[in-house]
Structure formats: C-alpha cells, structure tokens
Amino acid sequence: MLSRNFFRLLVRGAHQTKSAVSFSYIASRKLHKSVCLQKNPQVELTAVRYPEVKRGNYSELTDRHIKFFESILGKDRTLTDPADVEAYNVDWIKMVRGQSRVVLKPKTTEEVSAILKYCNDETLAVCPQGGNTGLVGGSVPVFDEVIISTSLMNQIISLDELSGVLICQAGCVLEALETYLSEHGFIMPLDLGAKGSCHIGGNVSTNAGGIRLLRYGSLHGSVLGVEAVKANGEVIDCLSSLKKDNTGYHLKHLFIGSEGTLGLVTKVAIHCPPSPKAVNVAFLGLNSFDDVLKTSISARRKLGEVLSSCEMLDHVTLDAVTSNLNLRNPIGEHPFYMLLETSGSNGEHDEAKLNAFLESSMSSGEVLDGTVANEPSRIQYLWQLRERVAEGLVHDGYVFKYDISLPLKEFYTIVPKMAERLAGNKKFLRCCGYGHIGDGNLHLNITSKEFDHDLHNLIEPFVFEWTSKLKGSVSAEHGIGFKKTKFIHYSKSDSSLNMMHDIKKLLDPKGILNPYKVLPK
Structure with a gap:
C-alpha cells in the first residue's frame, strides 16, 4: 500500500503560475472559435455538404427588411458587412x-418580440444564436436564415x-x-468546458449537462422559470422563482431543450446552490x-x-490534450484515467473520505x-486535462463528434469497435472516448485532417444503430441540432x-x- 502522503502530491512541474494558468485557460476558451476559423476560414457550405436538405419556402x-431591422436596432446592431457576419455563420x-x-443583436425582450413578429409576418426564417459553442450544428444557419x-x-x-x-x-x-x-457565496449548478463563451440561454435551450450533473441534476430541475418569445412575437412569461409551483402545465419545460425551435428564451430564473467550502480533485x-x-x-x-x-478519459483522449495543447500529464502513462471531484462544507472530513477511498482503491489494484x-490553481490545471479535450481534438483537423448515453456496462464498448471499423481508412487519425461516467454520457470522437465522405459513411449511421441496439440515447446533452435530425428516431417513438x-x-x-433542426422533415 502506498502511503497517504502519495495522494497529497500535487501537480508539480507545471510551467505556469496561478495567474498564468487562469489567464491562458480562460483566454483559450474565449478564443477557441476564432482560432478554428483562422485555421480554415472557408468551411464547406452546409447546403453543399448536405445536398439532401432543401431550403424551405421562406422569403x-x-x-426593405434590413431597413426595418435598423429602425428597431440601429445600424450598429444590425450587422450586414459580410466580414462581420461570416463568424456567425460557422460553428x-x-x-x-x-x-x-444579417446578424441582429437585440438588447431587450421587447426588441426580440418586434423582430420575431416582423419575421413571422414576412415569413423570414430565423436562427437564434447564443455563444455558438454547440456541437450539433444547431446554432448556425443552414441556408440564409436571419x-x-x-x-x-x-x-x-437579480x-x-x-x-x-x-x-x-x-x-x-x-x-x-x-x-x-x-x-x-453561490455557484452555478452546471459547469462546462465552454463556459468562457457559452450563454445561459443556449445552455437552457439545449438542456446542457456538464460535469456537475452528477451532483445537481439537469437544468429541468435547476431552472425554475423562463421568459421566451414565440414566433409571432408573443412574450410567454413563465419566469417563476418558486421551487414549488404546481399550477397547471409546466410550460417552461417546452423551452428547456427545444433548441430555439419553439421560442427564443430571453430570461432565465435558476436555482443556484451555495459555494462549497472545500474542493478536492483527484x-x-x-x-x-x-x-x-x-x-x-x-x-x-x-x-x-x-x-x-466523476469523469473518464482514455489514453488517446489525453494524448490529444498533452500533444496538441502542450499540457503535462501529472502521472504516468495508463490506458485509462479518471478525474474525481469532491465538494463540501468540511475540508477535513472531505479530505479524510477521499484519502480513505483512494487508499482502498489502490490496495485493491x-x-x-x-x-x-x-489548491485552486492546481485544481484548475487538473481540470484542463478534461475540459480542454474538445479544443485539443480540433487541432487534429476535422472532428466527428458523438454525444451518446449508454448503459454503464456497455459505456466504452463502442470505442474499440469503432476504431476497428475505421482502421482501413487512411484519412482516420484518432478514435477516442471520454465523458461523464457518473451519468452514463460518453463523448465519442473521431478525427481526420479534413471532412471525408467515406469516413463519414463508415461512422454513420453505425454509431446510432449501435446505440439504439443497446437502448441508449443518440444525444445525451448536446441536443439534436441539425446533425442528428434524421437519427432522432433511434431514440424516440413515432408517437x-x-x-x-x-x-x-x-x-x-x-x-x-x-x-431544419431537431425534428425530422
């Protein structure tokens, strides 16, 4: 048995001070979108890559439309310069x-209401967009939506x-x-790797999960109320701040997870737990x-x-972070890694429980x-090894991303199965799995230098068929968006x-x- 002092070893040899770690980490998350666009500014148009999707009968x-929008927002909040608009067109x-x-940037619910009423009257399709950190193509236009x-x-x-x-x-x-x-003295009940860029409205609209779901549950429980604007401009006020409100239908749930297809969320009331007094990460x-x-x-x-x-990474995933982002693996090379976090009100109590658990786990092998x-900066450094995975994978080139829920005993089986399936394709670079082992949510990622149709056809629909066979979900927390509309039937009945x-x-x-999002045609 290794001594208790072994577990007290912190991340040593990190080449950053506390402030440097914090700055580089936050900056990298805020800049991830622009970095990706600079690497490949001419992403293939969705209409070209997916020719089977046809433009709807919209105006x-x-x-004349632009002038109306300018009459509401002014020219400074009505973006029409192609150079300004382009960043909003690409995920x-x-x-x-x-x-x-055109990109419209309202500041109030009233402005959103006026915009949507006009678009509805004119039959102009719209695309609501928050921080544009989505992973299923739900936050950018498919064609020429406003x-x-x-x-x-x-x-x-308040x-x-x-x-x-x-x-x-x-x-x-x-x-x-x-x-x-x-x-x-409070914290948000959800925490995401993209928290430096994502918007709470987008989180609610996609029912985002993240690393705290194990402790605090989903947004369906944390969000007490929403204000949303319907397509015709009508404002729906469900902005309750009560934990218990058993009066009629819970309409807020229509907007949580509907990805902007039923209404545009403008305000959120969310229950926030007290900040923990002691946090440990292993x-x-x-x-x-x-x-x-x-x-x-x-x-x-x-x-x-x-x-x-309670998070899990395989060695291929960690390599994407250490090799592509120059982060250091604080322990030796292993086939699998786990990241556990405890948070509570009594530091000595929590530390004793964690050390006892670790000593037992090592004794058993x-x-x-x-x-x-x-210590905060070192906790943050360890979390980077998990939270910057998506950023590390993008450095490979193109990423085929799949967010699925599976029974725990089958949680990882698809990763080696997929790697074996892709082994003969020369465009294939990396196949890895990581995610929230605490709630059965696996993130399967396959990378290549660029998008390849043959590789894409090897992956889909196999990944969804496999998931359905195991009675899993084709989307655990990222939503359906544009990419998964034709696969939602693997997890939802016709009725x-x-x-x-x-x-x-x-x-x-x-x-x-x-x-073109969420629901199949």
Missing part, C-alpha cells in the same frame, strides 16, 4: 456553415440570497455568472475500463454526498497511480415524434424558428 432577405468545430446576410444573437442581452437582473435564485438575461456568459455568484490512472467501472461504483458509495464529478489537488411535430405547429405554424 428572401431584401433591403466553431468547422462542421457546418450557413449563408446568412441570425438573432443574444450576445448583448447580458444583464443580471439574486435572492435567501433562496439562491438568480434571474438574468439569456445572453449572460456562463463564466460571468459563475464569477458574479462566487462573490455572493486525477487517477487505471489499467482497464472494468477498473474504471469498479472505481466509479466505489466512489459513489464511499464518497456519497461529497462527490460532485483498481487504481494504479494518482495525484490529488486542493413521440408526432406529438413534437404537433407542438411545433401550434407554437410556430410557419416554421420560421430554427428550421
């Missing part, structure tokens, strides 16, 4: 690219320090909310996925109420190596899809809100 944008992983000619950016709707309206309920506009950046709340090396499963089960049983995150951190279509027709009869 063409005219100078950050270079997967899809639209052809919009882009409505929430980037200037970034006001924090924080009730008795209940912990925060009310804010949809365009607030997640990290800005986290910073604000920390000054008042980064562990393991020999097999079976050991990962055993360690995950043991962590939930032995750490119980203090376990806030499930964990081979590890390091623990409880469910018919009801979704009925709701869409009721709330958006002309179909102007984020067309």
Whole structure:
C-alpha cells in the first residue's frame, strides 16, 4: 500500500503560475472559435455538404427588411458587412456553415418580440444564436436564415440570497455568472468546458449537462422559470422563482431543450446552490475500463454526498490534450484515467473520505497511480486535462463528434469497435472516448485532417444503430441540432415524434424558428 502522503502530491512541474494558468485557460476558451476559423476560414457550405436538405419556402432577405431591422436596432446592431457576419455563420468545430446576410443583436425582450413578429409576418426564417459553442450544428444557419444573437442581452437582473435564485438575461456568459455568484457565496449548478463563451440561454435551450450533473441534476430541475418569445412575437412569461409551483402545465419545460425551435428564451430564473467550502480533485490512472467501472461504483458509495464529478478519459483522449495543447500529464502513462471531484462544507472530513477511498482503491489494484489537488490553481490545471479535450481534438483537423448515453456496462464498448471499423481508412487519425461516467454520457470522437465522405459513411449511421441496439440515447446533452435530425428516431417513438411535430405547429405554424433542426422533415 502506498502511503497517504502519495495522494497529497500535487501537480508539480507545471510551467505556469496561478495567474498564468487562469489567464491562458480562460483566454483559450474565449478564443477557441476564432482560432478554428483562422485555421480554415472557408468551411464547406452546409447546403453543399448536405445536398439532401432543401431550403424551405421562406422569403428572401431584401433591403426593405434590413431597413426595418435598423429602425428597431440601429445600424450598429444590425450587422450586414459580410466580414462581420461570416463568424456567425460557422460553428466553431468547422462542421457546418450557413449563408446568412444579417446578424441582429437585440438588447431587450421587447426588441426580440418586434423582430420575431416582423419575421413571422414576412415569413423570414430565423436562427437564434447564443455563444455558438454547440456541437450539433444547431446554432448556425443552414441556408440564409436571419441570425438573432443574444450576445448583448447580458444583464443580471437579480439574486435572492435567501433562496439562491438568480434571474438574468439569456445572453449572460456562463463564466460571468459563475464569477458574479462566487462573490455572493453561490455557484452555478452546471459547469462546462465552454463556459468562457457559452450563454445561459443556449445552455437552457439545449438542456446542457456538464460535469456537475452528477451532483445537481439537469437544468429541468435547476431552472425554475423562463421568459421566451414565440414566433409571432408573443412574450410567454413563465419566469417563476418558486421551487414549488404546481399550477397547471409546466410550460417552461417546452423551452428547456427545444433548441430555439419553439421560442427564443430571453430570461432565465435558476436555482443556484451555495459555494462549497472545500474542493478536492483527484486525477487517477487505471489499467482497464472494468477498473474504471469498479472505481466509479466505489466512489459513489464511499464518497456519497461529497462527490460532485466523476469523469473518464482514455489514453488517446489525453494524448490529444498533452500533444496538441502542450499540457503535462501529472502521472504516468495508463490506458485509462479518471478525474474525481469532491465538494463540501468540511475540508477535513472531505479530505479524510477521499484519502480513505483512494487508499482502498489502490490496495485493491483498481487504481494504479494518482495525484490529488486542493489548491485552486492546481485544481484548475487538473481540470484542463478534461475540459480542454474538445479544443485539443480540433487541432487534429476535422472532428466527428458523438454525444451518446449508454448503459454503464456497455459505456466504452463502442470505442474499440469503432476504431476497428475505421482502421482501413487512411484519412482516420484518432478514435477516442471520454465523458461523464457518473451519468452514463460518453463523448465519442473521431478525427481526420479534413471532412471525408467515406469516413463519414463508415461512422454513420453505425454509431446510432449501435446505440439504439443497446437502448441508449443518440444525444445525451448536446441536443439534436441539425446533425442528428434524421437519427432522432433511434431514440424516440413515432408517437413521440408526432406529438413534437404537433407542438411545433401550434407554437410556430410557419416554421420560421430554427428550421431544419431537431425534428425530422
């Protein structure tokens, strides 16, 4: 048995100070979109790459339309210069690219209402857009939709320090909310690698999960209310701040996860838990996925109420971060890695539980190596090894990304199966798996130098057929967006899809809100 002092080893040899780590980490997340665009500014148009998708019967944008938008927003918030508009047309992983000619940047719900009413009257399709950090093509136009950016709707309206309920506009950046709340002794119930760029409205619209779902649950539970604008400009006020409100249908749930197809979320009321007084992070090396499963089960049983995150990476995933982003692996080379976080109110109690768990796991041989951190900058450094994976993979070139839920015993089986399937394709560079082992959410990623149709056809629909066969979900937390509309039937019955279509027709009869997304034609 290794001594307890072994587990107190922190990340040594990091070539950055606390401030440097923080700056480079945050800056990298905020700049990831522009970096990707600079690498390949001419992403193939979605209309070209996916010719089977046809433009709907929507009006063409005219100078008359532009003048109306300028009458509401002014010229400075009505972007028409192609150089300004282009960045809003492309998703950050270079997967899809639209052809919009205008970006509108409202500041208030009233402006959103006026814009949508006009677009509905004129049958102009619109694409709501937050931080544009989505991974399924849901946040950029497919053709020439009018882009409505929430980037200037970034006001924090109130924080009730008795209940912990925060009310804010949809365009607030997640990290800005986290910073604000920390000054008042609270945290956001979700945390994402893209928190330096993503908007809370986009998080709600996609029902984003992230690394804290294990502890705090999904946004369907944390979001107490929303304000949203329907396609016809009608404002739906469901901005309740009550934890319990059992009056009629819970309409807020229609907008959580609907990806802007039923209404544009403009305000959010969200319940925020108190900040933990003590946080510990352990980064562990393991020999097999079976050991990962055993360690995950043991962590939930032995750490119980203090376990806030339980993440898994395979060695190919970690290599994308260490090789492409020059981060250092703080422990030896292993086939699998886990990152565990505990957060609670009593540091000594939490530390004792974590050390006892780790000593037990190493004695049994499930964990081979590890390091623990409880100092903020070193905790942050360890989390970079997980949170910057998406950024590291993009450096390979093109990334085929799949976000699926699977039964835990089958959680990793698709990764070696897919690698074997792709082995004969010369364009294939890397196949890896990582994700939230605590809630069964795997992120499967395949990289190549550039998009390749043959490689794409080897991956799809096989990945979805495999997931369906195991009774999993084809989307765990990223949504359906544009990329998965024709695969949603693998996880939803015909009766469910018919009801979704009925709701869409009721709330958006002309179909102007984020067309070509979520629902199959």
